[in-house]
Amino acid sequence: MKLYVGNLSYQMTDADLESTFAAFGAVNSAKIIMDRETNRSKGFGFVEFDAKEEAESAIENLNGKEVSGRSIVVNEARPPKPRTNQGGRGRF
Template structure:
């Protein structure tokens, strides 16, 4: 199965310690991380929890999925592996005119 959980629909006030405390009721928490916006420092509303065993992960899902925290019903399931993303294109060098310079010959 897997012992790493995706936790979605978190209240924006939730922090790592809140996840650890909530999921600690179902077993040993190896890690708990709320994902944060890089620029603003605000929660993105989801995070990941790694439980000590598959059985503890199953218990945590059963005990928290759909439960209301801070007015929001949590979505808890086994985390899927991160998918490879294609490289970003572009580079901010203008609208495709060769880097912002004029290609017309001056002679």
């Protein structure tokens, strides 16, 4: 089960994110989304668990809690919306 984690501190790393969620079970992956141009955190990320029960426990215990000075948002990740604008470059 994949979780969306929002309102993260911009200084938080993937390892910090993983250790925050490891208390609730085996984390498959923890990834903070970075801006391609500035290589800085966008303030959100995703954490993936194998067991649905572990993910639900993490949501229940961490949603709204303060982590690194910020009240984080944790919920089940929704599938990405299909992109319609591919580059925006117009025709020649």
